[in-house]
Amino acid sequence: MFSKILIANRGEIACRVIRTARRLGIRTVAVFSEADADAQHVRLADEASPIGGSRPADSYLRGDAILEVAKQSGAQAIHPGYGFLSENADFADAVEAAGLVFIGPKAASMRKMGSKAGAKELMQAAGVPVVPGYTGEDQSPNTLAREAARIGFPLMIKAAHGGGGKGMRVVRALEEFMPNLESCQREAANAFGRDRVLLERYIESPRHIEIQVFGDAQGNAIHLNERECSAQRRYQKVFEESPSPFLTPELRKAMGEAAVLAARAIDYANAGTVEFIVDPAGHFYFMEINTRLQVEHPVTELTTGLDLVEWQLRVAAGEPLPLKQEQVPQHGHAIEVRLYAEDPEAGFLPGSGKLERLDLPEPSQQVRIDSGVVEGDVVTIFYDPMIAKLIVHDRDRPAALARLREALAQCAIEGPKSNIAFLEALARHPAIVEGRIDTGYLDRHLDEFTGRHDADPDLLLAAATASLLQQEQATRAAAARSTDPSSPWAIADGWRLGHAGQRRLAFQHRDERIDLVAQGDGGRYRIAHGSRLAAVEGARLSGHELSLRIDGEGRRFRVAVGQDCIDVHDGDRRLSLQPRAVYRHEASSQDAGDDRVRAPMPGRVVAMRVAVGDRVEQGQELAVIEAMKMELALKAPRAGTIGELRAQAGDFVEADAVLAVLED
Incomplete structure (x- = not known):
């Protein structure tokens, strides 16, 4: 086993590798860009060295700088994580040439599998069914347009290198082809350093099933069951699970065998993923092979009880696979979702900024959090805006879905906007609950998950009550600190100058301002919102739990009160409000005109x-x-x-x- 390794990546995967290495007694070296000087992977590693500017091209894509750090630090191996240089065969060759171990497949295998085009041609030659398309070397616009017309529409343009939904476009008419091609090539070049694309027929209403494979230097190869990633938005996976609710035992066996055959055919070693597209009739087609660990690998770990990063390290050190195919376990059901700094109500625009508050569920045997940030960290514009992966595990799929909904209810983020409410809608949607979602469903029905709704009255009352209780707590604390017990400001009895306890509250809910009037104190209030007057009694805020009676009916809410945001959740619905100054005019976004x-x-x-x-x-x-x-x-x-x-x-x-x- 290695004594020291370097992690050539950032974020949650770098933190994940560092923690596994530490458990195995392996020292770690991190690399970081200017934007990541204070990042968590830098703080967790035993050593850390800067490698350049904030943009990936100036840092994490600089193989020469990474190798120099590895040599100077005495690292014996380099773990590439996923993304950046993880599927770059030239980098793998350079690592080997420097006398270090690349913790991944050999460059020869990567060159056969790392290119979507090359992998597709290889599978076609081996008799694996593939989708009709074009994978040629000629990347001139005229040739690509001519091939697109030959294949027919709809078709998909895909970056030949990389993954993660980047550099992919669906084109439904010839006149739309060139603008989409240019955009796809730019995005691919920026994300992966290469702008080659391939074209293929777009299969309508498909399922996306991937098989986790592992090989070793002794020639062994097995699969570790499947993951379904059919819930996608613009080809970005948003909901991953294992096992797939779609596969029959016969189809599962056939796809697993096909994945292992592909791995053996190219002498594959270390972790990889064979991805298939499956039509509604159950016919599967090879899509691509990712020569790296995937972002969604935790669902495989939770259903098998295996540590795939540890397997990566042991296989790279020359050890054989610890299990045979028939020994691979499968326990229960696991689901993963990704918490992003993005605004679903504004077309999922990515966000950035300081995480003023980051509330996540407490990790347990059923709930796992993989994150590269903590409260107070900054989400920058230079990298993927993922904040954390939330993974749950339970005895079966219904129990896992319930566990996911419960865990999401405990999440609250203040600072950049997040997709938590979107994920909650996803976890309750019939297409997910019934296991019938396909890869295009979200894009076709996005309004079902992100529709704008009015603030629920009971949630609004709960938020107002929590705000009032917080104000009273602050008043009591100020009174306790008073040095003049005879001062009226040292009396916390609900007395208010000029009116009998009447208070005004103002909140912002999306683009709507909400004004309320409240009277009372000590957990008993009459709160008016428009024409509705509600009686609140017995209100008590303990930690994040708010219990109260609204017009005589007992209710319980989860509340997170921050400096700039109040989150209220009743177990099914969430309401996020921003407190506003009562008498201050808030300028409309239209005040500046539309010029x-x-x-x-x-x-x-x-x-x-x-x-x-x-x-x-x-x-x-x-x-x-x-x-x-x-x-x-x-x-x-x-x-x-x-x-x-x-x-x-x-x-x-x-x-x-x-x-x-x-x-x-």
């Missing part, structure tokens, strides 16, 4: 489509910005003439920065 085109998030301008003086129509694309490896097109809010441009390609801009100004 300024602003950046909806911090990011880098990758393209400006117009120049000063150009005449544009409403909806015309004006600019493209990129943040967290995703591209967003900014469009004209109305027809007009470009009177001013305040940014150019390559500029980094903050959220709400004005990029262009329209004139009549």
Whole structure:
């Protein structure tokens, strides 16, 4: 076994590898960019060295800088994590040439499997069913457009290298092909360092099933069961589970055998994932092979009881696989969701900023948290905006879903916006509960998960009550600190100057301001909201638990009160409110007019489509910005003439920065 390894990655996977290595008595070396100087993986590692600027191309994609740190630190091996250089055969070769061990497959295997195009051709030659498409070396726009017309529509453009939903587009008409091709190539080059793409026929209403495989240097290869990742938004997996509710025992056996056959055919060693697309009739087709550990590997770990990172380290050190195929266990059901800093109500725009509050459920045998950040850390614009992975395990699928809903109810994030409410809607949706979701369902029915709803009256009353109780607690604390017991300010009896205990409260709920009037104290209030007057009695706030009676009916809520946000949850529904000053005018987002085109998030301008003086129509694309490896097109809010441009390609801009100004 190794005595010291270097982790050539960041975030939760770097933290995961460090913790496993520590348990095995292995010292660790972390590398970090300028943006990650205070990151958790830097704090957890035994040693850490800077490798460059904040952008991946200036740091985590610099194999030479990573190797230099490895040599200077005395590391014997490099763990690439997932993403960045994890599937780069040239980097694997360079690691081996430097006399170090690459904790992953050999470069020769990676070159056969790391390219989606090459892997598809290999599988087709081996007799594995593949989807019709084009995987050729000729990447000229004319050739790709001609092949697209031959394959027919709808078709998918896919980055030939990498994964994670980046560099993928569905095109349904020939006239849409070139703009999508250019965007896909830019996104692929930025995320993976290569812009090669492949084309394939798009299968309607498919399921996405992947098989975890493992091989060793002795020629053994097995699979560790399947994971279903059919719940996706724009090809980004948002809900992963094992076992799949769709597979029959016969189909499960056939797909597992096909995955192992693929691994043996190329002498595969270490962890990999063979991904299949399955049509509604149960016919499966090879999709791609990921020569790395996947983000969703925890569901395999929880249902098998195995530590896949430990397996990676042991296999890389020359040890044989610890189990044979017939010894691989399968216990219960596991589900993983990913908590992101993003705004589902605004098209899932990625967010950034300081995590002012990060409430996550306490880890247990049934609940696991994999995260690379803690409260107080900053989510930056330079990397994927994932905050944490929440993984649950229970005896069967219904119990695991219930466990997931309970765990999500305990989550609260203050700072950047998050997708928690979206995940809660997902965990309760009939398509998920009944196990019938396909890879395109979310994109076709997104309004079922992100629809804007009015604030529930009972949740609003609970939030107001919690706010009142917090105010009274602060008043009592101030009175206790008073040095003048005769002062009226030292009396915490509910007396208010100028009126008999009447207080006004104001909250912001999405784009709506909510005003309430409350009277009373000590847990007994009359709260008015519009025409409704409710009686609240017996209110008690203990930690995060609020119990009370609303118009005589007993209720219990989970409440998280922060400086800038109040989260209330009744077990099924969530309400997030921002306290507002009662008498302060809040400017409307429309006050500035519609002649300024602003950046909806911090990011880098990758393209400006117009120049000063150009005449544009409403909806015309004006600019493209990129943040967290995703591209967003900014469009004209109305027809007009470009009177001013305040940014150019390559500029980094903050959220709400004005990029262009329209004139009549």
